[in-house]
Amino acid sequence: MPQSLARVVIHTVFSTKNREFVFQNAGFRDEVHAYLGACSKALGCLPIRIGGVEDHVHLLTTLPRTLAIADFVKEAKRVSTGWIQERGGMFRQFRWQAGYGCFSVSESQLPKVVRYIEQQVEHHRKITFQDEYRELLRRHGQSWDETYVWD
DSSP: OOOOOOOOEEEEEEEBGGGOOOOOSHHHHHHHHHHHHHHHHHTTOOEEEEEEETTEEEEEEEOOTTSOHHHHHHHHHHHHHHHHHTTOGGGGGOOBOSOOEEEEOOGGGHHHHHHHHHTHHHHTTTSOHHHHHHHHHHHTTOOOOHHHHOO
């Protein structure tokens, strides 16, 4: 086969350093989500839905066959960190957490994951980020050590 084709969809989740509530202003939060979408697109990752709440983000994107997950997340965090820090004031010290979670998504589950990301504000009225993340890990069969998950 002379042509290489791939359609890989990933759901990436990461929080602010120490899960600080940095994005309390909904307008600024929307700007951050839009910027992360632009970062994703610049890396060749089609943004399907970007969302989140005060202390974390969810990126539902494609992943091109030529880009490693770790490189995608590293670059999205690096570029968005600089953009957020440029806002000055309390944002000068902004950092994302060191780690992240990344989960494969089948085409048949895309609408469900899109709704899940769109409903983050309502969802987090009932559940913390930590409990949400643990549940994502469980659902995807991922083991973890609490000592190293949170920073």
